[in-house]
Amino acid sequence: MPDPTPSKSGSIRVRFAPSPTGFLHVGSARTFIFNWLYARHNHGTMVLRLDDTDVERNTDASVQSIFEGLRWLGLSWDEEYKQSERLDLHQKAAWSIFDRGLAYRDFTPAHAAEGDAYSAQGAASPQGAWLFNPGMRELSREESDRRAATGEPFAVRYRVPRGDDRIVQFHDAVYGPMSKPADEIEDFALLRSAGVPKDRSSSLGLWDGNPTYHLSSCVDDADLRITQIIRGQDHLTNTFKHVLIFEGMGAAPPQFAHLPLLVAPDGAKLSKRKHGPVVSVTTYRDAGFLPDAFINFLCLLGWSPKDDREFLTLDELTTAFTLENVNRSNAVVNFTEDDPFDAKAVHLNGEHIRALPVEQLSLRLQPFFDQAGLSASPEKLLAVTPLIRERIKLLKDAVSAADFFFIDQLPPYDPAELIPPKGGDAAMARRVLQTALEILPATPFDHDSLDQALRTAAASLGLKAGPMFQPIRVAVCGRKNAPPLFETMIVLGREVCLARIHQAEAKLASLES
Numbered sequence: 001m002p003d004p005t006p007s008k009s010g011s012i013r014v015r016f017a018p019s020p021t022g023f024l025h026v027g028s029a030r031t032f033i034f035n036w037l038y039a040r041h042n043h044g045t046m047v048l049r050l051d052d053t054d055v056e057r058n059t060d061a062s063v064q065s066i067f068e069g070l071r072w073l074g075l076s077w078d079e080e081y082k083q084s085e086r087l088d089l090h091q092k093a094a095w096s097i098f099d100r101g102l103a104y105r106d107f108t109p110a111h112a113a114e115g116d117a118y119s120a121q122g123a124a125s126p127q128g129a130w131l132f133n134p135g136m137r138e139l140s141r142e143e144s145d146r147r148a149a150t151g152e153p154f155a156v157r158y159r160v161p162r163g164d165d166r167i168v169q170f171h172d173a174v175y176g177p178m179s180k181p182a183d184e185i186e187d188f189a190l191l192r193s194a195g196v197p198k199d200r201s202s203s204l205g206l207w208d209g210n211p212t213y214h215l216s217s218c219v220d221d222a223d224l225r226i227t228q229i230i231r232g233q234d235h236l237t238n239t240f241k242h243v244l245i246f247e248g249m250g251a252a253p254p255q256f257a258h259l260p261l262l263v264a265p266d267g268a269k270l271s272k273r274k275h276g277p278v279v280s281v282t283t284y285r286d287a288g289f290l291p292d293a294f295i296n297f298l299c300l301l302g303w304s305p306k307d308d309r310e311f312l313t314l315d316e317l318t319t320a321f322t323l324e325n326v327n328r329s330n331a332v333v334n335f336t337e338d339d340p341f342d343a344k345a346v347h348l349n350g351e352h353i354r355a356l357p358v359e360q361l362s363l364r365l366q367p368f369f370d371q372a373g374l375s376a377s378p379e380k381l382l383a384v385t386p387l388i389r390e391r392i393k394l395l396k397d398a399v400s401a402a403d404f405f406f407i408d409q410l411p412p413y414d415p416a417e418l419i420p421p422k423g424g425d426a427a428m429a430r431r432v433l434q435t436a437l438e439i440l441p442a443t444p445f446d447h448d449s450l451d452q453a454l455r456t457a458a459a460s461l462g463l464k465a466g467p468m469f470q471p472i473r474v475a476v477c478g479r480k481n482a483p484p485l486f487e488t489m490i491v492l493g494r495e496v497c498l499a500r501i502h503q504a505e506a507k508l509a510s511l512e513s
Contacts, residue, residue, distance in 0.1 A: 012044025013227045016077070017051045017217065020062035022272050024069030024281040026333070027232060027262045030298040034259060035230050036075045037299070037321035047224055048077040052084045053216055069281035074291045081224070083216055090211035093219040094156050094190040097248040103190055105144045105154040106136040132160070132187035156191040158244060168240045173228075173257035173323040180240045188241050190215040214238065218245040226254050230323070233258045233330075234269070257323050260302045261330045270333060278340040287341065288368060288395030293352035297345040301331035310344075311351050350393035358386050365398045372399045374406040383491045387483035402483070405491060410478035410500060415507040417474045420467035429471040430508040431461060433501050436472050440501075445494050450486045475504035 016032040018024070039046040050066075052058045070077075097103045137159065148154060161182050169179035192210045211219075221229060236258045246253040262270045270279045277283045284294050296312050304327070305312065305320040312320070334342045353361060362378070362385040369376035376384075388401045404410060419429045435457045443453040458468035473485050476497050482488060489497050 011227070012039055012042040013047060013225055014039050014044060014230055015047035015049050015221070015224065015226050017049045017083075017220075017231075018066050019051045019054060019057075020059065020066055021054065021057040022062055023065040025270070025272060026279050026281060026284075026298065027270055029069060029073065029281045029294075030262065030301060031231055031259060032070065033073070033075065033295055033298055034303070034321070034326075036077075037318055038228065038230060038323065039078075040318045041321050044227075045079065046077045047079045047081070047226065049081045049220060049224070050083060051213070051217065052082055053087070053210060053213070055084075055210075065282065069285075072281065072285050072291055073295060075295075079224075081220070083220060086216075086220060086223075087211060089223060090216045090219045091191065093249055094211060094215055097158070097190065097245075098156060100248065101159070102248040103156050103158050104137055104139065104187075105148060106133060106157045106187075106189075106193075107139075107147055107152055107154045108133060108136060109153075129184075130186060131183075132157070137187060153193045155189045155193040157187040157189050158241070158248065160185045160187050160244060168243055170239060170243050170253065170256055172236070172239075173255060174260075174326045175233075175236065175258060175328060178236070178239070182244075185240055185244070188212070188214060190245075214241050214245060218242050218249070221254060222246065222249055222251040228255045228257060230257045230259065233261050257326070260327055262301055262333055263330045265332060265334055265336075267330075267332075278335055283340065284345075286396075288397065289345070289349050290352045290356065290364065290395070293349040294345070296352065297342070297348050300344070301333065302327050311348060311355075313355075346393050353392060353395070354389055358382065358389070361385050361389060364395055368396050368399055369406065372403070374399070374403060376406045380405065380491070387487050387491065391483065404477050404479070404482075405488075410503075413474070413478045415504075415511055417480055418471045418504055418508060420470045422467075424467055426508050426511045428463075428467070430505060432463070432468055432471045433475060433505040433508065435461060436475075436501055437498065437505065440494065440498060445490050447486045447490065450489060471504070472501065475501045 014035040016028075016035050018028050018032075036046050038044070048070075050063065052063070094103065098105075136157075163183070166182040167179050168182050168185065169177065172178050189212050192212060220226075239256055239258075243253055264270055264275060268274065272279055281294075285291075292314055295314060295317070296310075299312070299317055299321075300310060303321070303325055305316075306325055309316075334344075356364070359382065362382045365385060366376065366378065366381060369381065384402050384405050385398075388398055391401050392398050415426075418433075419426055436454070439453050439457055443449055454468060454472070455465055458465055461468070469485050470480065473482055473488075474480055476485075476489060476492055477483075478500075492500075
């Protein structure tokens, strides 16, 4: 495990600390992005820490999903840690707090729920919530040590200060001053009761139990010298406990900044369980979003540059990002059962596609053609890419927009598509194709030559350009909606165009017979 990067006093250190209990959630991705932007804007350090101490829910698949999603975003981090490799540090911190008299052992059976087993003998808040068990909180140190030495299981709880109108408070960079009476905070666990003592002869009764999320998170934040904790608003209520833990460790708390939640159109928090793949980062990747477009979209959910810009490059986001511009209101991700993607996300992705250099876009498109089973050589796809760039909003759209470039035989289509509207008929369309078959063998396959030859042929047939071009377009592409005709014919090549026009002419002949 690497040592934390040495830092000068006042240097920025932020962290992203996902729990590997499922795929990378879009809300978690936004938290990572905001931390990354804050670090890069301030020339600070980005720490990735896996909070993987929940052994019952953590999975290797989830770990891989998190790394897969983060690598797709293309945003690097500077240091990496696993919380599960730091358990000794967490336990030592708990016992240090205990030795200072700020925590105590609670021998109540671990299977008893606080709201049930403690209700008859525990103290409660004015709202009726359980706060602590006086019998355990007031147990003498001598009696506590004696019971621990016998091997009786226990949890370690923080001794939240009571009385004296104590207020726990902090300033949030987004939501402003936050405060809560200490008398309304329960004596929360630092170490869960589990297993047997590591050392039964120890006067401390060191216990082979798991540190809680609250303890581990704060200990690691202090040890890694995190200066700003930027996380979701759903952690806001936890922060009062965290302030007390930092106080118990004798450490100054970092600055806190809580981000507004991402919610569904009905106002419900985006949930893996309720909303499924629509909240997974890999769903966007697999549909053909560009990482920079996805980052751009997520940044506009809860933050804005305050100048009405929506299309922003990563460099522009890095320059503009500040916590002062984070909104307090929850951000809505607009999706439906029929369309899993927010229209703004799709629109921005189209803009980023059009801004991407052709060479880079072609490389991004290649995997989608490969997955579709189309034999698209890099050279030919590079030639096709500028013809479809304006026609796609998602990378996967390129397959349906350009598949006809990479197949030997066009799929069946309605011969009526070959007939121009407004007075056209099969006979006229057939004359157009027959004329094309006569002139194209001797016409150079470049834009100006094709344009001149086909427009001259249209005039000889007494047609405008539109009725002349449509039968040829449908013949070579198999559809009316297709990229520019002459550029398409150049990429397809003379041989393919003539063969497809022959086949189309035969289709029309069958209509006339």
